Amino acid sequence: MKNDGKNRLETMIGKLKGNGYKITPQRLAILKILSTSIGHPSVEKIYEQVKKNFPTISRATVYKNILVIKDLGEVLELAFSNDSNRYDGHLPHPHPHAICTECKKIVDSELEILKDFTQKVREETGFRIYDHRIDFFGLCPDCQKNKE
Amino acid sequence: MKNDGKNRLETMIGKLKGNGYKITPQRLAILKILSTSIGHPSVEKIYEQVKKNFPTISRATVYKNILVIKDLGEVLELAFSNDSNRYDGHLPHPHPHAICTECKKIVDSELEILKDFTQKVREETGFRIYDHRIDFFGLCPDCQKNKE
DNA sequence: TCTTAAATAATAATGATTATCTTTTATTTG
DNA sequence: CAAATAAAAGATAATCATTATTATTTAAGA
Ligand SMILES: [Mn+2]
Ligand SMILES: [Mn+2]
Ligand SMILES: [Zn+2]
Ligand SMILES: [Zn+2]
Numbered sequence: 182m183k184n185d186g187k188n189r190l191e192t193m194i195g196k197l198k199g200n201g202y203k204i205t206p207q208r209l210a211i212l213k214i215l216s217t218s219i220g221h222p223s224v225e226k227i228y229e230q231v232k233k234n235f236p237t238i239s240r241a242t243v244y245k246n247i248l249v250i251k252d253l254g255e256v257l258e259l260a261f262s263n264d265s266n267r268y269d270g271h272l273p274h275p276h277p278h279a280i281c282t283e284c285k286k287i288v289d290s291e292l293e294i295l296k297d298f299t300q301k302v303r304e305e306t307g308f309r310i311y312d313h314r315i316d317f318f319g320l321c322p323d324c325q326k327n328k329e
Numbered sequence: 330m331k332n333d334g335k336n337r338l339e340t341m342i343g344k345l346k347g348n349g350y351k352i353t354p355q356r357l358a359i360l361k362i363l364s365t366s367i368g369h370p371s372v373e374k375i376y377e378q379v380k381k382n383f384p385t386i387s388r389a390t391v392y393k394n395i396l397v398i399k400d401l402g403e404v405l406e407l408a409f410s411n412d413s414n415r416y417d418g419h420l421p422h423p424h425p426h427a428i429c430t431e432c433k434k435i436v437d438s439e440l441e442i443l444k445d446f447t448q449k450v451r452e453e454t455g456f457r458i459y460d461h462r463i464d465f466f467g468l469c470p471d472c473q474k475n476k477e
Numbered sequence: 478t479c480t481t482a483a484a485t486a487a488t489a490a491t492g493a494t495t496a497t498c499t500t501t502t503a504t505t506t507g
Numbered sequence: 508c509a510a511a512t513a514a515a516a517g518a519t520a521a522t523c524a525t526t527a528t529t530a531t532t533t534a535a536g537a
Contacts, residue, residue, distance in 0.1 A: 281456070
């Protein structure tokens with residue numbers, strides 16, 4: 182692991198301060214969840230979590246904080262057509278995901294072969310490529326077992 | 330090309346009839362657009378196009394028809410977070426796309442390397458994979474020129 | 478401590494898509 | 508061909524995640 186939760190949190194806080202943002206208790210709580218979660222939480226999940234310590238927090242606060250952190254490049258947003266957005270503050274740079282259509286689990290994937298793939302698409306289409314969104318849908322190991 | 334517009338249209342009509350759906354003039358017009366378009370049109374684009382011959386058509390009709398055709402597996406839906414959905418009735422099975430962030434052009438990609446990639450994700454995550462959504466974002470050749 | 482710009486919280490607005498309901502029509506049957 | 512009917516069209520309302528607005532509160536620097 183290049184970045185554990187602590188380092189990610191430090192990075193986020195540093196970036197916010199460096200850009201003149203204030204560190205509020207609510208903001209810090211959101212940052213902590215984003216930096217340590219590997220499960221790609223939704224706004225609702227984050228909201229419910231923060232609510233435990235800040236019972237009056239508004240959903241809008243969660244949305245706005247995520248927007249700020251996203252614009253600073255410190256969280257990756259995964260938007261879906263039906264389900265609501267999911268966030269990765271642990272690995273904020275674009276990477277492939279495996280998504281379980283049963284339990285909605287989202288698992289990171291990091292494969293060298295992606296570079297070759299991207300290069301081939303570049304050659305095939307003539308595009309100058311600088312971003313990607315790669316989702317594989319299927320059944321996670323747990324849900325495969327439960328289907329037996 | 331395995332399927333030209335004509336064959337795709339025949340396939341779609343056959344599938345609809347085979348499943349007890351009626352062939353209305355409006356539905357046929359939508360099918361024609363979906364089967365021949367290689368530009369991944371939006372609902373709005375389809376609506377505007379059909380409107381030329383059927384001035385009273387409703388957006389709801391376009392939406393409902395696309396839903397039917399999608400459920401029959403004859404059109405691929407590409408949903409986005411900000412922009413509205415785009416549809417591919419020419420190549421209805423999942424395949425990668427190159428998307429221009431400038432002019433919103435969407436170009437098909439079909440590469441053998443995808444099979445290797447999928448296999449590697451399978452091994453890496455333990456998922457049983459049966460679908461994917463792969464988008465590469467960047468600048469198309471035209472928009473690269475216009476930036477010079 | 479005082480000042481002030483930024484953040485929070487509550488609430489309204491947005492916009493693409495879906496649902497509902499009435500009218501119209503494609504297809505089947507006699 | 509005419510009648511019957513289930514499906515489709517068209518109009519409009521509802522949905523729901525997200526964004527915008529606005530009044531109130533607060534973090535952080537002087
Ligand atoms: Mn991730
Ligand atoms: Mn396509
Ligand atoms: Zn699962
Ligand atoms: Zn372009």
